[in-house]
Amino acid sequence: MSVTAVLKNCGVLLESPYWDVPSQTLYFVDGLGHTVHRFNPANGSHEQVNVGEEVGTIIKTKSGKIMLASKCRFAYLDWSTGALTTVAKVDKDLPNNRFNDGKCDAKGRFWAGTIGPESSPAVVLPKQGSLFCLHPDKSVTKHAEDIDISNGMAWSLDNKIMYYIDSLTRMIEAFDFNLETGEISNRRPAVKLTNEEGLPDGMCIDTEGMLWLGCYSSSRVNRYNPITGEKLQTVMFPVTNITSCCFGGPNLDELYVTSSREGISDEIVKNEQPLAASIFKVTGLGVTGFASNEFDD
């Protein structure tokens, strides 16, 4: 197994890695830098566009467009100008909220959750966030509220369970998931993190049904069995704040990992964590992931 920094120091809060199979490129966002990035590992090209507001998630749509969960809206992004076209607004009464992590389910719905104002990393005004779902007809439904820091999500291989993270619970939770209707129910703990493991942030699932979790503040990505709650593997990184991961590459067997330098001083970055806010690629894990689901527009 090997860990390589493929893009070094390219922002503040790198998040939402998304492997785009058609273009074989990695998209990700810099939430606090207000930028969306595209990296082509085959030729090393790295482009970015400023979208003018805090951005949580980037996904592609079936019609080939780019969609964001950004500030308090779902919006299309025009890559050539950075212009956003609002599709739907959320949290209209909570103007200081922002969208954080999100993902599409197997029926092309776009799920994403919000977070309240954060005074320093992981210190938020409590219970301001909610979990939303944007449906193909562009209607929005709310599925959970009183969330502190809405974060990663993933679905079991049979699509009967949705895994979800509110970071400050220090758990990965499970819901029964109805793929046909998009309803979730029966919220319960699936994986409990120890203090040493830090805060659960973004995650993805592999083809064996195991979860890969970016552990914020503990320099690691852990692999868990969500049925037993057991930790199976740890991959360490030379930075503290790992935010998320996704599988990519021609065979979907490389793990791309995002990190953050939010709240870390220039001094510490320079002397102790020169790779903070980099993109890492892990190869040789011996497992594969899935192509990302797209929004059904």
Ligand code: BGC
């Ligand atoms: C959020 C950060 C937060 C971190 C730790 C990230 O997903 O975007 O603002 O500090 O999770 O919980």
Ligand code: CA
């Ligand atoms: Ca995250």
